[in-house]
Amino acid sequence: MRLSRRRVRGVVDKELRDLRRNSNVVYTMLVLPLIFLVQPVVEVLTLSAHSAAVLRREHTLTYLLAIPTLVPAALAAYAIVGERLQGTLEPLLSTPVQRRELILGKALAVFLPSLAVAYVVFALFVIIVELFSAAGVAGALLRTPYVLAQVIFTPLLATWSIWLGMVISARFADPRAATQVAILVSLPTVAITSLIAFNVIPANLRVALGFGVGLLVLNRIGWRVATAVFDRERLITGSR
Amino acid sequence: MTGAAEQPALSVRSLSKRFGERMAYEQISFEVGRGEVFGFLGPNGAGKTTMVRTLGTLIAPSAGSASVAGVPLSEANGVEIRRRIAIMPESPGLYQRLSVRDNLACFADLYEVPAPARRIAEVLSMVGLAERAAELCGALSKGLRQRVALARALLSEPQVLFLDEPTSGLDPAAARDVHELIEGMRERGVTVFLTTHRLEEAERLCDRVAILNTTLRSIGRPAELRDQLFTRALLVRTASALADPAAVFASLPALEGWHAQGDSAYLLEAADISALAPHAVRALVAAGADVLAVEERRHSLEDVYLELVGERREEAAR
Known part of the structure; x- marks a missing residue:
């Protein structure tokens, strides 16, 4: 059966309206990125001009990829369990919305603000580096391949985290537990980006391509799994 | 079709x-x-x-x-x-x-x-x-x-x-x-x-x-x-107890049974209450009784419900 754009848009609009008024979730969205912004900003701003050459051998920017990994995981983890908690899931599932439409709508409603936050934080980082770092530091740090990687991997990582969060959200009954577990299962991805940032995994085109293709495949699988685990009966009655 | x-x-x-x-x-x-x-x-x-x-x-x-x-x-x-x-x-x-x-x-x-x-x-x-x-x-x-x-x-x-x-x-x-x-x-x-x-x-x-x-x-x-669960009944109240209620009610057409409800009230069971009521009133007056009220005893849906879900039986067992 075809997907209805209007139903997907209805879910997205509702989620975004609700998100704007949910201060707890907004704080989570803002605090996590700020934590991950502080360390690289401090590191870069304390570098002297003659240390800039060191940056050419490091991949500090990759560290910021933790933001599009963790923020959507936390948001997506609330997506379904939150509806159960509020008692809104049953009326929602009583409508003609298909589970693919619901999952897609909820995923988009997490994807869009997460992407916005990740890009805004990255832009903030670039502005701080350009304005306040020592001479030569910005040029050494903000190299085109790394900026490009940031732009390309941000949506791929965010999507992967959303599917993880959705699967957990559909399986858990307690939103706090769901959020904690979603962040926990996102840590291996953060570990990979951190290992690249700290030069343990070499940052080259082959690794980037492999990482990119791997994420595309995982995202395809993630969409299928997230849709499959969304079982109306189990979500409504708690048993099947 | x-x-x-x-x-x-x-x-x-x-x-x-x-x-x-x-x-x-x-x-x-x-x-x-x-x-x-x-x-x-x-x-x-x-x-x-x-x-x-x-x-x-x-x-x-x-x-x-x-x-x-x-x-x-x-x-x-x-x-x-x-x-x-x-x-x-x-x-x-x-x-x-x-x-x-x-x-x-x-x-x-x-x-x-x-x-x-x-x-x-x-x-x-x-x-x-x-x-x-x-x-x-x-x-x-x-x-x-x-x-x-x-x-x-x-x-x-x-x-x-x-x-x-x-x-x-x-x-x-x-x-x-x-x-x-x-x-x-x-x-x-x-x-x-x-x-x-x-x-x-x-x-x-x-x-x-x-x-x-x-x-x-x-x-x-x-x-x-x-109607399925309860026999329809007419509740009759008189000013004082009838001397011989069996004699009064014996000749009533459509009457299926009767029993006293306290000292001066009688429950007359019948499938067709409207056929019974005029005869019952006439018989009571003929017997010299002062009739205070004649009404159909109505069972509520609650009576039906309790009967069917068995709570009455459970209460009785307790």
Whole structure:
């Protein structure tokens, strides 16, 4: 059966309206990125001009990829369990919305603000580096391949985290537990980006391509799994 | 060939639902005609909500078959069935941080309602909330939230409207408002499937009722159920006890039996009360009795319900 754009848009609009008024979730969205912004900003701003050459051998920017990994995981983890908690899931599932439409709508409603936050934080980082770092530091740090990687991997990582969060959200009954577990299962991805940032995994085109293709495949699988685990009966009655 | 309009709104055949070892309901069969207000009564855990969820395609039956709004009940037909019906669950389930209008706008999109702004204004007007469209649902009283939930259920102009305990937890004034809205549904020709604990509500609103306690105990018009379970009777009160009541009542036509109710009241059982009453009054007057009152003893739907769900027997056992 075809997907209805209007139903997907209805879910997205509702989620975004609700998100704007949910201060707890907004704080989570803002605090996590700020934590991950502080360390690289401090590191870069304390570098002297003659240390800039060191940056050419490091991949500090990759560290910021933790933001599009963790923020959507936390948001997506609330997506379904939150509806159960509020008692809104049953009326929602009583409508003609298909589970693919619901999952897609909820995923988009997490994807869009997460992407916005990740890009805004990255832009903030670039502005701080350009304005306040020592001479030569910005040029050494903000190299085109790394900026490009940031732009390309941000949506791929965010999507992967959303599917993880959705699967957990559909399986858990307690939103706090769901959020904690979603962040926990996102840590291996953060570990990979951190290992690249700290030069343990070499940052080259082959690794980037492999990482990119791997994420595309995982995202395809993630969409299928997230849709499959969304079982109306189990979500409504708690048993099947 | 039978036209869609002639098909029943709901047709349920030997439907059962089991959760592991527990049977929610078993071998249920009934039909609900189009435009009928049908009451589904039963104690807690009888399977009422599970039946609503099954017919609403939220959960799958374990056995049996059904058709809802003319569509066979199956997972593949879920979207089509849900397009034709609306369910108002016991808890309104509104987005508390969104306004009344935003709540309805979301559901208008999910039902793909044409001209949503106009339809939202219409349903808000129907439930008397036109002036409160901009208020957050979290700030509304329970009664008003229930009205918003009803407005949401009416958005798509459903053929069948499932109301699961719509007045649960409401004060009498708010419950009366909901009753008036349900009567309005009947006037519009909407089929209403109403689950309730409130027997006076069912008696007032429903054309027919089914009494369920895991299995279907009985089904029919409230008056029919009373007649099935209880012999009709005439209660006669006199100023003083009759000297020989057996002699007075012996010759009454249509009398099936009688017994005294205290010192000066008598219960006369008959299938046709209207045939019995004039003869009974004449016989009493002829016997010199001062007749204070003659009335048909009415059993309430509550009597029927308690008889059928077995609570009376349990009370007696205690």
